[in-house]
Amino acid sequence: MSATLPPLSAAGRIARLREALAGHGIERAVVSGASSRRWLSGFSGSNGDLVVTGDRVVLVTDGRYVAQAERQIAASGAGVDEVEMATTVVEQRRRVDSLCSGPGRVGFESTVWTHAEWSAHGSLDELVPIDSVLTGLRRRKDAAEVARMTEAARLASLALASARIEAGVTEREIRDELESTMRAHGADGPSYETIVASGPENAAMAHHRPTSRALVEGDTVVIDVGALLDGYHSDMTRTFIVGEPSPEQERWYRVLARAQQAGLEAVRAGVGTRDVDAACRAVLAEEGLADLFSHGTGHGVGLDIHEEPFLGRSTESVLATGDVVTVEPGLYRVGAGGMRIEDLVLVTESGHRSLTDFPKDDPCPPSPPTT
């Protein structure tokens, strides 16, 4: 499937980073977080420091990754000058310090380096956090990135459409089937720990992990599933009811679907993230259900499953063209169960384009083809 997707390119990204850093009076930076490092250089290994100075770009990594790094960096068009190999953690640190030495500020990721790592780079004495510079740059997705997230979302929908969601099947069985279908169709894996949360207790937990509980008639079943493709994530939640919905379940689902729709309709470049959250909450409040919505409305998705911008009651950023975000209100009450409906959407000038297309008109489980 990937063969037909437009190639990922990192060309021009390091220039954009340099420009952004210059605006903060920063001339050199070390990028160590896996996602920002990959976004800037194309390198997907688990260890590496990308050092960007005024006139050079060097990736320092260990022996496991040198060959891979050289291949990926060349393919990405990132413009990395060189890969340096370090044989120990201490040597890697020393090389980074040497590349960044000299007067002036050095940018680093304050939310990535542990306190111990920061202490060990003590010779660089004007270390300045640049986390928000990097996450800001990564927000605007290009066509090749959106194509991967769209394809990842398609794989998750396809898996959900063929899942058996019925009395007698356990949460774990549904999880295993979803993950194996996604992989069989080309996903690199699940995008995160797939959530299958059923019945009066489990479904009431927003972050439940699948258990051996078997579904029974009357359950609400929350399924939160996404695929991973070339490092990019998808994210989608649907809620089903096993058997005939009760009047209360019918009402919850209708109100929640309206709240989610209101959130989606609020999405547009220039709108405050908190306004999308408020749009969902207003519908729930009208129906006296606002107290059952215990988390934020959404988050950005890309090389990280949770990234900027976040959409919540008091978030301050404003949506921009190219953001890919979730809209996912939920209702939870222990004893009654829970529901969540989540789509992944690309923010456009005039509104949004949904990357997730699984039906959500009613909470009726999919009817997989019988074999």
Place this chain on the structure above:
Amino acid sequence: MSATLPPLSAAGRIARLREALAGHGIERAVVSGASSRRWLSGFSGSNGDLVVTGDRVVLVTDGRYVAQAERQIAASGAGVDEVEMATTVVEQRRRVDSLCSGPGRVGFESTVWTHAEWSAHGSLDELVPIDSVLTGLRRRKDAAEVARMTEAARLASLALASARIEAGVTEREIRDELESTMRAHGADGPSYETIVASGPENAAMAHHRPTSRALVEGDTVVIDVGALLDGYHSDMTRTFIVGEPSPEQERWYRVLARAQQAGLEAVRAGVGTRDVDAACRAVLAEEGLADLFSHGTGHGVGLDIHEEPFLGRSTESVLATGDVVTVEPGLYRVGAGGMRIEDLVLVTESGHRSLTDFPKDDPCPPSPPTT
């Protein structure tokens, strides 16, 4: 399967932590890392700060986890006095700071807190790293912990015994089958990203991720697989050859098996970790293959897949009764492929007890029952 395992208990652990901290003049500590927090309290959620002071133990977490935390803490016998709920990250930090306020040193995990988190706790101005205190306490596994790792190892062996490892099957198919068999028999999931690395290029990478490459005659196939059970990991590697081994492959395998055996025989309480590494390397050196062994010999395993003690060329710690460690020499050469043999063993007074029991006498793939 879990039902027959002895119950996990955290009783007495907080007392041992307090005693160890007192030896460093530290009266209060915050434990935020998932594994140490779980080991001390029984709580397995993804967010929480366990605050231990002279007379109180409080777990601060968010709304997702309060009910779970109360249940797990009671079941663990840890002696946590209270669970406090914070509704935001800022409030969680404020509660921790308030519980730890006052004069004197406050222990924290320097390898867990990011620089940004450390900065945000700035009001606690005598913050002292206690990472090695915690990892030191966690080294000595009790019977209930060893029972889980033994069972996890059994699940991985069982999966490997039934895997189809033959020409035409892809690396990913083998990975998927291993993981689904482990789960079907009660594993909570794979212990880490299962490695299936085949042929002259892929098998030469110690940390290869499975691809859609299909096995062909003459391949070496490195399979590194473990199961996760109640938070505890297993870890095992076996190497197989598809079809008839070449004389060179025969020789590599024989030498590697001898090297691994020499490492295992060196394991005993009181022996230096670097001496186990040296025992493996000496056998390889005799045969002129030492240069092809490009990583350390092993690492501790427990609630983390990689934890203290590490066994390498220049590691300084000494093995102690109750350590559970891997012994995993490997040989890698691009163009020829690679081999690794790894067992997970419990260190005893007189030697070791292996938790992994999959045959390794020869590199012949398992013969799963035909169906």
